[in-house]
Amino acid sequence: MEKIVRQSMLYDFYGELLTEHQKSVYEEVINNDMSYSEIAKLNNISRQGVFDMIKRCDKKLEEYEEKLKLVDKFLRAKEQVRKIRECAGELKRMNSDEKLNKKIEEIETYSVSILDDF
Amino acid sequence: MEKIVRQSMLYDFYGELLTEHQKSVYEEVINNDMSYSEIAKLNNISRQGVFDMIKRCDKKLEEYEEKLKLVDKFLRAKEQVRKIRECAGELKRMNSDEKLNKKIEEIETYSVSILDDF
Numbered sequence: 452m453e454k455i456v457r458q459s460m461l462y463d464f465y466g467e468l469l470t471e472h473q474k475s476v477y478e479e480v481i482n483n484d485m486s487y488s489e490i491a492k493l494n495n496i497s498r499q500g501v502f503d504m505i506k507r508c509d510k511k512l513e514e515y516e517e518k519l520k521l522v523d524k525f526l527r528a529k530e531q532v533r534k535i536r537e538c539a540g541e542l543k544r545m546n547s548d549e550k551l552n553k554k555i556e557e558i559e560t561y562s563v564s565i566l567d568d569f
Numbered sequence: 570m571e572k573i574v575r576q577s578m579l580y581d582f583y584g585e586l587l588t589e590h591q592k593s594v595y596e597e598v599i600n601n602d603m604s605y606s607e608i609a610k611l612n613n614i615s616r617q618g619v620f621d622m623i624k625r626c627d628k629k630l631e632e633y634e635e636k637l638k639l640v641d642k643f644l645r646a647k648e649q650v651r652k653i654r655e656c657a658g659e660l661k662r663m664n665s666d667e668k669l670n671k672k673i674e675e676i677e678t679y680s681v682s683i684l685d686d687f
Binding site: 464465467468515518519521524527528531532534535538539541542545546548550551554555557558561562564565568569 | 582583585586633636637639642645646649650652653656657659660663664666668669672673675676679680682683686687
């Protein structure tokens, strides 16, 4: 997984456990893809300060992941939902009963909402 | 939700964020349903000490829930899985095609494993 993608996922799950200041700097990295120099200027801290803070946040987020494994669990749930949708697609191709297919589509909707709720 | 059920769920999700000592005492409460006096004797601490520790753990776990909302998310996922299984049951009653029903059962299996992975 690309580093920025991993950072984004970790932040999605554990971001609330960072301080407000850490959150705002970390968000600038993952959402806006800003350089450390730009973030340093914007927050009136040194480039090294930004570097250290990001490193500290990365470590903290990885420690939470090591204990709670939410990114891991989410990726596994995503894989199960993918399989459910695949089966649903096959079921729809296997029959042409409109009532059955409506029920199958209900299943697809519920399975996708599991990921939305995560 | 009964207090002990809530404590169990919170512990399932955030228990790893407690210290080893807190974990072992908290587990004695939720798993063995032991009284504070029994736990106090077993751990060679006062009954008040146990009481305070449990209260501190409850607070810590609730603070994590407030930020990460995992129990809440899990309960919502459980509800979606319940709906998927309900639809799957209806689909099976709506037809008698063995191939279709096998595929529907696959969906049931995947949906249940989402909760197991949580």
